[in-house]
Amino acid sequence: MSISLEDLARKAKVSKTTVSLVINGKSEEYRISKETQKKIQVLAKEYNFKPNSTARALRLKKSLTIGLIIPYLNRHFGRVAEVLEQTAREAGYQIIIAITDDFLETEYDLINNLAARNIDGLILATMMNRDQYFKNPVIKKMPVMLIDRRLEGDDIGWVVSDDETGTYDLVSTLCKEGIQDIHFIGGIQKLSTSIDRLKGYKKALRDQGIGYDQQKVQQTGYAVKDGYEMTKNIFQKIKQGPQAIFTSAITLLEGLLQYTKEHDSEMLNITRVITYDDHPMLDYLQTPIISVRQNAEEIAKKAFEVMHGILEQNKEFSQELIKPKLILR
Structure with a gap:
């Protein structure tokens, strides 16, 4: 059972006002010492103190x-x-x-x-x-x-997230391996996530001395079906597959994997895949996929x-x- 604010103040040997200020995140504003803050926080956790949210909201x-x-x-x-x-x-x-x-x-x-x-x-x-x-x-x-x-x-x-830097690091990693033919599968064009990830892709190519080719870029949406269709478009144009594909979201990667499983799982032995976003299951795929993990x-x-x-x-x-x-x- 949770104790009252009055009981917590008594155990901490401070005023009810001091307890209230600490609990409500106003310690710094009212210059309450770190020692007092810690004492109140430890006691609040020990005695399962729960502020009366209704009373606080009214106040x-x-x-x-x-x-x-x-x-x-x-x-x-x-x-x-x-x-x-x-x-x-x-x-x-x-x-x-x-x-x-x-x-x-x-x-x-x-x-x-x-x-x-x-x-x-x-x-x-x-x-x-x-x-x-x-x-x-x-x-x-x-x-x-x-x-x-x-x-x-x-x-x-x-x-x-710093989407531009994350994508830059990801694409640069492949470029430094000598891979130059990297296709871009992206999401909704107007969103900052799409804009910044495309910027990172372009900058990585430029810094590695690789020309940008608009024909290698598709941006239709972030749904799994979008990833599937954009992957389909690539392999219909390039039967043997490109050197690499960058998917700008884990959902788009899911669509790519779905397509390759249905048509030819050996595609991934020829085409390298990298993705923005991460998932623990990527650690268990036979084909290694480099990724960027958002915090x-x-x-x-x-x-x-x-x-x-x-x-x-x-x-x-x-x-x-x-x-x-x-x-x-």
């Missing part, structure tokens, strides 16, 4: 809820959502998760629905462009942080840290690039 005139809108619950976004929910819960906030399936109209509806629930802020992987974003009447009324996908301009806060945990924690600072301490939003990790196999 602060907040709902203590944050909306999270993401396109899918795949491995990457699922992990982001999981860590974000855990981090928010520890700070006394509840995350409400909604899925768009990358449909813009669905995103608009979900933003309105969450706003009607009086959320305090919104963390969003958006399909909108900059103009649509700033014309949205709901967006103007609440703190918003973009996640995974960014929009241009220094007046929008975001936390995203979903850091993305989630940083997004909440920034949003929490905005809501609790009136801090400004920030723009954060999180470096992914190259996984060699």
Whole structure:
């Protein structure tokens, strides 16, 4: 059973106000010593202290809820959502998760629905462009942080993977092996993830002295079926297969693997495959696939840290690039 704030303050030998400030993440603002913070946090965990969220919400005139809108619950976004929910819960906030399936109209509806629930802020992987974003009447009324996908301009806060650098490192690895014929299978063209990954691909080719060929680039979507169809297009044009294929998402890799399994699994002995995103199952494939692993945990924690600072301490939003990790196999 959880103890009360009064009991926790008595055990820590501090005031109820001090306990409240520490629990609510305002220790630094009110210059509470590290020693006192640690003592309160240890006791809170030991005695399973649970803040009265209803009373706190009424006192602060907040709902203590944050909306999270993401396109899918795949491995990457699922992990982001999981860590974000855990981090928010520890700070006394509840995350409400909604899925768009990358449909813009669905995103608009979900933003309105969450706003009607009086959320305090919104963390969003958006399909909108900059103009649509700033014309949205709901967006103007609440703190918003973009996640995974960014929009241009220094007046929008975001936390995203460094997609350009991650792709650059990945493609450069193949180029340094002497492979020059690398086809690009990408997602939705207008999204920053697609734009930045294509930039990284082009830059890697240029720095290795390899010419860019638009005919080797396809970008139709991030669904498994998109990966399947784009792979099909490549092998219909090049019967023996290209030297290498880069897939810009794990779902596109899944489509590629599905196609090769149905048609000729020996294709992968001729064509090297590299992918943005990672999955533990890649360690068990007979054909080694080099990948880039996004740091979903850091993305989630940083997004909440920034949003929490905005809501609790009136801090400004920030723009954060999180470096992914190259996984060699």
